[in-house]
Amino acid sequence: MKKIKVNKGLLFFLFLFLFLLVGRVYVYDLNQGIVISESEEAGGPEIIYGKPVKGVLFSHKFHVKELGLPCESCHSGIFEMAALSSQEKKDFNMQALYQGKYCGACHDGKTAFASNTKCASCHIGVKGMMPYLKKLSQSQDK
Amino acid sequence: MFKEIKKFLLNQPDEGVDKVPEETRREFLKIGLIITGVFAGGSIFSVVSKVAEGLATPEELHKSYPYKPHYSMVFKMDKCIDCERCVEACRATNNVPEYGWRTKILEIYDEKALDQKRIFMPILCNHCNNPPCVRACPTRATIKDPQTGIVKMVSYKCIGCKTCMVACPYNARYFNEEKRAIDKCDFCWETRLSKGEKLTACAAACPAGVRIFGDLSNPASEVYQIVHQLGKPVWTLKPETGAKPNVFYTMG
Numbered sequence: 001m002k003k004i005k006v007n008k009g010l011l012f013f014l015f016l017f018l019f020l021l022v023g024r025v026y027v028y029d030l031n032q033g034i035v036i037s038e039s040e041e042a043g044g045p046e047i048i049y050g051k052p053v054k055g056v057l058f059s060h061k062f063h064v065k066e067l068g069l070p071c072e073s074c075h076s077g078i079f080e081m082a083a084l085s086s087q088e089k090k091d092f093n094m095q096a097l098y099q100g101k102y103c104g105a106c107h108d109g110k111t112a113f114a115s116n117t118k119c120a121s122c123h124i125g126v127k128g129m130m131p132y133l134k135k136l137s138q139s140q141d142k
Numbered sequence: 143m144f145k146e147i148k149k150f151l152l153n154q155p156d157e158g159v160d161k162v163p164e165e166t167r168r169e170f171l172k173i174g175l176i177i178t179g180v181f182a183g184g185s186i187f188s189v190v191s192k193v194a195e196g197l198a199t200p201e202e203l204h205k206s207y208p209y210k211p212h213y214s215m216v217f218k219m220d221k222c223i224d225c226e227r228c229v230e231a232c233r234a235t236n237n238v239p240e241y242g243w244r245t246k247i248l249e250i251y252d253e254k255a256l257d258q259k260r261i262f263m264p265i266l267c268n269h270c271n272n273p274p275c276v277r278a279c280p281t282r283a284t285i286k287d288p289q290t291g292i293v294k295m296v297s298y299k300c301i302g303c304k305t306c307m308v309a310c311p312y313n314a315r316y317f318n319e320e321k322r323a324i325d326k327c328d329f330c331w332e333t334r335l336s337k338g339e340k341l342t343a344c345a346a347a348c349p350a351g352v353r354i355f356g357d358l359s360n361p362a363s364e365v366y367q368i369v370h371q372l373g374k375p376v377w378t379l380k381p382e383t384g385a386k387p388n389v390f391y392t393m394g
Contacts, residue, residue: 120224125224128251
């Protein structure tokens with residue numbers, strides 16, 4: 001009996017291509033972070049950071065659509081426009097947040113809840129990622 | 143002859159039914175814990191340290207379980223972010239296969255919860271003072287180390303009957319196909335502690351300071367200071383089983 005060899009790399013690229021075709025998921029690797037494009041009114045993609053720790057959520061849907069924050073409030077020096085670009089920086093960690101950098105600019109305990117509280121609200125973790133992606137795709141289908 | 147047996151039985155010291163509840167109660171308080179509530183998502187009871195109220199001093203506790211060092215772990219549960227670095231570190235250090243686990247992270251998610259909807263709970267072997275798995279093992283392949291209190295496996299003695307897996311209240315054991323034996327957390331005794339390291343692989347890998355590992359018999363250790371205080375609640379999992387675990391939980 002002949003065994004059919006499946007090239008795993010090829011398969012991965014095929015799936016990646018399919019995702020790109022659908023246009024929802026740009027990056028699909030838990031270690032690298034995930035970017036899911038939302039509809040225009042959401043204001044931007046749903047971002048799940050993969051570095052320095054896995055599974056940290058930033059939702060444009062919540063911050064822009066629901067809270068009504070303008071783009072400039074973050075995209076004028078705090079964060080670059082390109083998604084996931086901040087996770088490549090060395091100081092992208094909790095210590096920087098406590099000093100008022102990145103998310104810590106608002107999450108200081110006055111404007112929004114402090115960075116050193118409610119850990120699992122943003123850190124949805126490895127377990128939180130898949131259900132979140134599923135929920136998103138369900139809400140998009142409707 | 144029957145008369146003699148009757149006489150023998152009647153001469154047995156009376157345990158006294160009325161004494162038992164008090165005895166068990168005292169035994170329970172000795173470890174310094176009292177049940178206060180039910181934790182969401184299963185039969186996990188919340189337990190608060192009562193040591194400082196004078197019901198049992200830390201000295202009394204360590205007299206009944208005189209391990210030195212008395213290895214123990216405390217989880218600051220709300221700090222856990224499920225990055226799973228601990229799980230990865232454990233797999234790499236102890237050669238844990240894909241299908242098995244020595245430590246893992248449980249998730250509690252409630253859509254209707256106010257504010258924060260999610261919290262994580264790391265679990266591992268509780269290294270009980272009164273381990274049900276050790277009692278259950280027919281070949282004495284799993285032992286409670288008389289010096290450190292670590293519940294260890296002696297792999298070559300294990301016949302793979304999996305009785306200990308059933309006996310463990312914390313589901314902390316799995317069958318390792320390669321070893322043909324049950325495998326479980328040994329606080330990294332084989333891979334790290336016996337070689338002079340101070341921390342387990344998971345505690346060393348944790349970026350959020352969730353896993354506090356140390357010696358419960360040393361008043362200077364953080365573990366001791368967390369377990370024997372009253373300010374913040376400290377609890378163990380499933381205390382009703384009487385296993386008296388050495389893994390405690392608290393909040394940041």
